[in-house]
Amino acid sequence: MDPLHGDLLARLERFYDAVPRDVARAEEHGALVLFVRDGAGWPFYARPRLDAAEPPSLADIQSVRERQRELGLPEAFEWVHENTPDLLAVARSAGLGVLEAPLMVLDPAALPDPATLTDVPLRMLDPDAPGFAADVAARRAVAAVGFSAAGTATGDAGPAERDAAVTELDVAALDEERTRIADGRRVSALAGTAGQGALASGMAMRVDDVAEIAGVATLPSARRRGLGAAVTATLAHALRDAGTDLIFLSAGSEEIARVYLRVGFRRIATACIAEPTALI
Incomplete structure (x- = not known):
């Protein structure tokens, strides 16, 4: 090696x-x-x-x-x-x-401007913003709906299904989220419009100068609009701005890996995730 x-x-x-x-x-x-x-x-x-x-x-x-x-x-x-x-x-x-x-690692030189990937507004979650709790709940609900319909194909599930999946977070969960964002161990992003709300989301975990992007998901009704790639690029830029040297992620399939190739990620290895056979 x-x-x-x-x-x-x-x-x-x-x-x-x-x-x-x-x-x-x-x-x-x-x-x-x-x-x-x-x-x-x-x-x-x-x-x-x-x-x-x-x-x-x-x-x-x-x-x-x-x-x-x-x-x-x-x-x-x-x-x-x-x-x-x-x-x-x-x-x-x-x-x-x-x-x-x-298992893919970012080539910073190949990281695009998120604005070139989609025309849908993107923003980072701010722990001091009045709507922070709603943003965290929306991020989780988008992920729940998106991952229930794996892949990149479009589908019917959209804002209504996201809203139905929203759950109220307890104080401890919100405090943990605020603390991790404030001290740089986590970043989260949303893509969406004023009319439709959050359409795609993602987050990253950081330890020192290494970070993993995870949980990138798009509502099936909003797919094929560059949202997953744009959320990933937004997170990567935020991590780079914070001094993160190594940024990586694991793609759920070869099809999904092609989305990350557009954002400058290159495959270097294989991440194995094992569960009882009936669950795979």
Whole structure:
């Protein structure tokens, strides 16, 4: 492996390990570590331990799954194939289905101006704005509707379905969101119009000079208008302006990866996401 490529993958591995640690406890199961969130919020996953001398075994996976079932957590595992190549076969032998997602890194020189990608207004979420709570709820609702109809094809689901998916956030969730944006660990963006509201959304998590863009989603009725690419570019510009050196993401499919190619992302590896086969 090229030394520079290997160093980049090592930086990503440290990022993946660091992200959950401020809100979750780490439980070691052999060569795997399971992150268990303290309190409410999106559940985390298990992934290879940074300091493991051996690749994860079938027994390690079984131990984690038993613990996840005991805690009522999704039986979810994530890893970078190029960093832990033996885990793919082991996970499949354990009855897990594995999504092999293109892992892509931004070439800053190829990052376009978001305004060239769509004519729909874009904006960053501001934790001090009066409408911040509504913006966070809208971002989550757009993601819920968008990811329920995966892919890039247009569909019927639109603003009405988004509004039906809006849920009221508790004070703790909003405080966490405000704190993470204020200290630079998170950025969020919306694309939409005054008449239709939020049509696309996305966010990014940041640790030091590395950030992952995630949760980019567009309402099916608003697809094929460049919104996903524009939201991604908006987030990338904000991260670059904040001094982020390495920006990456995982595409859900080769089709979706082509959207990110337009924004300057290039594939460097494969992100593996494993769940019980019936859920894939």
